[in-house]
Amino acid sequence: xxxxxxxxxxxxxxxxCAGCGNGTIINCTLAAVDSMGWTKEETVFVSxxxxxxxxxxxxxxxxxxxxxxxxxxxxxxxxxANPDLxxxxxxxxxxxxxxxxxxxxxxxxxxxxxTVVCMNNQIYGMTGGQGxxxxxxxxxxxxxxxxxxxxxxxxxxxxxxxxxxxxxxxxSYHVKELEKAVKVGxxxxxxxxxxxxxxxxTAFGRRNKFRLVADHVEYLKVHSLLxxxxxxxxxxxxxxxxxxxxxxxxxRRNRPAMGVKP
Amino acid sequence: MKLAIDETRCKGCNLCTKxxxxxxxxxxxxxxRRGIVVPExxxxxxxxxxxxxxxxxxxxxxxxxxxxxxxxxxxTEEEPYEPHKVAIEY
Numbered sequence: 001x002x003x004x005x006x007x008x009x010x011x012x013x014x015x016x017c018a019g020c021g022n023g024t025i026i027n028c029t030l031a032a033v034d035s036m037g038w039t040k041e042e043t044v045f046v047s048x049x050x051x052x053x054x055x056x057x058x059x060x061x062x063x064x065x066x067x068x069x070x071x072x073x074x075x076x077x078x079x080x081a082n083p084d085l086x087x088x089x090x091x092x093x094x095x096x097x098x099x100x101x102x103x104x105x106x107x108x109x110x111x112x113x114x115t116v117v118c119m120n121n122q123i124y125g126m127t128g129g130q131g132x133x134x135x136x137x138x139x140x141x142x143x144x145x146x147x148x149x150x151x152x153x154x155x156x157x158x159x160x161x162x163x164x165x166x167x168x169x170x171x172s173y174h175v176k177e178l179e180k181a182v183k184v185g186x187x188x189x190x191x192x193x194x195x196x197x198x199x200x201x202t203a204f205g206r207r208n209k210f211r212l213v214a215d216h217v218e219y220l221k222v223h224s225l226l227x228x229x230x231x232x233x234x235x236x237x238x239x240x241x242x243x244x245x246x247x248x249x250x251x252r253r254n255r256p257a258m259g260v261k262p
Numbered sequence: 263m264k265l266a267i268d269e270t271r272c273k274g275c276n277l278c279t280k281x282x283x284x285x286x287x288x289x290x291x292x293x294x295r296r297g298i299v300v301p302e303x304x305x306x307x308x309x310x311x312x313x314x315x316x317x318x319x320x321x322x323x324x325x326x327x328x329x330x331x332x333x334x335x336x337x338t339e340e341e342p343y344e345p346h347k348v349a350i351e352y
Contacts, residue, residue: 007333012271012333013273014332017273018273018275018298019273019277019331020331023331023332024328024330027329027330028328175328175329176325176328201275214280217277217280218280
């Protein structure tokens with residue numbers, strides 16, 4: 001059995017734009033879920049509103065498509081009502097960081113046994129390219145036409161500070177690593193948060209000089225800095241460039257978790 | 263195993279041409295009926311998964327399938343090889 005069996009073949013092809021990275025993240029997540037050996041009856045996918053949150057509609061399990069930003073609140077309810085279920089949350093940066101920020105930090109604090117896959121395309125893609133809390137400084141969007149002047153959110157540091165058990169960040173270029181990270185997240189009891197940076201050719205790339213999809217993927221590849229290398233650079237006192245972001249497993253610890261069956 | 267691109271799903275983003283270590287996918291030349299330029303396969307029998315999947319009994323490489331955002335790349339089982347008797351007439 002391969003992960004292709006988890007797709008609703010009657011709903012494909014999906015409505016994502018050509019070159020959108022969300023499909024890649026769904027592939028990686030489903031490959032990880034499939035390698036866990038779970039059945040479709042005991043797995044639930046929950047999502048909020050946005051491009052990324054259309055993902056559970058293409059998956060052949062029970063799913064919840066909830067209100068904007070409240071995916072984690074609904075997922076908490078599902079997990080508390082039936083701890084036997086394996087709950088995976090698909091969410092985007094606008095869903096998780098902007099309107100659902102409070103739900104996010106409290107889900108991290110409670111350390112509920114969920115796996116959250118955040119597809120961070122650094123913009124509000126579905127509504128027309130407005131700037132989101134994770135739009136990098138200087139990037140253009142329809143609400144920041146002279147370049148974003150604000151410092152973006154670092155969602156991984158937020159999750160670590162709020163108390164998540166497992167935090168990792170990868171991009172849509174690192175498919176195998178992302179699959180392994182999601183698998184570790186599914187195995188970890190407690191809150192596991194995997195941030196996946198994806199390309200958005202329609203809303204983000206068009207305004208930010210990534211006219212081709214491959215250019216944006218190349219940017220993600222070149223500007224990702226492995227955590228081990230970051231630590232080594234810090235040890236040697238080297239300067240870390242401003243536009244690099246750290247990828248890899250950032251946090252792994254064993255705080256007491258909620259919703260785990262004894 | 264045989265590599266195949268599902269033309270009804272492909273949206274022509276050409277990400278597969280970037281990730282294959284053997285450069286099996288090449289940018290297509292002409293649009294199909296839906297106006298999408300689907301990549302073409304350059305000697306797909308070189309693919310690792312095509313050659314060794316049945317020998318190892320597990321998925322090998324498979325980066326193109328994981329990367330494809332439209333789930334358009336898949337492998338199909340081939341008919342086992344059957345030697346044919348060739349009668350040579352002089």
